[in-house]
Amino acid sequence: MTTIISSLADISERYKALFVDLWGCVHNGVTAYPEAVAALQAYRARGGIVVLVTNSPKPRAGVAEQMGAFGVPKDAYDTIATSGDSARAAMFQGAVGTNVYFMGEWDRDEGFFEPLEILDNPTPITRVPLAEADGIVCCGPFDTLADPEVNRADFLYAKTHGMKLLCANPDIIVDRGEIREWCAGALAKLYTDMGGESLYFGKPYPPIYDLARRRLSALGVSLEDSDILAIGDGPQTDILGGMGESIDSLFITGGLAAAETQTTHQPNPDALSAYLAAENVTPQFAIGKLR
CATH class of the missing domain: 3.40.50.1000 (HAD superfamily/HAD-like)
Known part of the structure; x- marks a missing residue:
């Protein structure tokens, strides 16, 4: 009750x-x-x-x-x-490999790739195109107003090549003022629904x-x-x-x-x-x- x-x-x-x-x-x-x-x-x-x-x-x-x-x-x-801090720690421990395809807004999310002093021997991480990636680091959509389905083709390629997707924000949606936006969790859900493996580090x-x-x-x-x-x-x-x-x-x-x-x-x-x-x-x- x-x-x-x-x-x-x-x-x-x-x-x-x-x-x-x-x-x-x-x-x-x-x-x-x-x-x-x-x-x-x-x-x-x-x-x-x-x-x-x-x-x-x-x-x-x-x-x-x-x-x-x-x-x-x-x-x-x-x-x-x-x-973000929880997911960064996992990334720098090699959770999705060393060469990663980044999804998000770089101007906003650049800090995600800053070194973590709490790790003694962090894995070196390099941002690469999807075709060269070991895995995906997803901080959010490229366009927060676009339907997550626009990523289906890239996700099919990633799933076929056994990539894991590290989700830095499990939220599906947020309201920015009066505007509803998609979050990284919506992309991770789509990837999981397609049969890919998503790794989550936020609530819940x-x-x-x-x-x-x-x-x-x-x-x-x-x-x-x-x-x-x-x-x-x-x-x-x-x-x-x-x-x-x-x-x-x-x-x-x-x-x-x-x-x-x-x-x-x-x-x-x-x-x-x-x-x-x-x-x-x-x-x-x-x-x-x-x-």
């Missing part, structure tokens, strides 16, 4: 740390949500720890820079765990949660699963990931599922129940927007 709450403060005293999604919860891809920022600041002021856990393919330094540009102040969070998969816990450890904090609350608007990423990690979750209904849950200020209870049943997820709590 999912309980609809009025504010984070209704339940925040139960938890010592939050694993907070960004897009759709703290910002809309363009600017911060002031109420969400205020809620996180208030939580930290009471002694709670905020870990931003995002499926961004960026390194955490890049996400921190982006947060500043969106208007999310540094006192709204303690640390950041990104799927374990590697990013391992990284989030290491970020907590770096702060000198060791917590039980029951001390952590996952917050997000993605039923198959944030909420399913929380379920897999045995941590409670707060579903933000006014993000990706605003229409399906009939969310204005708060979700319609019947629409919410029907939506969660269809998605086969059971968050402990729900709220229209993080506040």
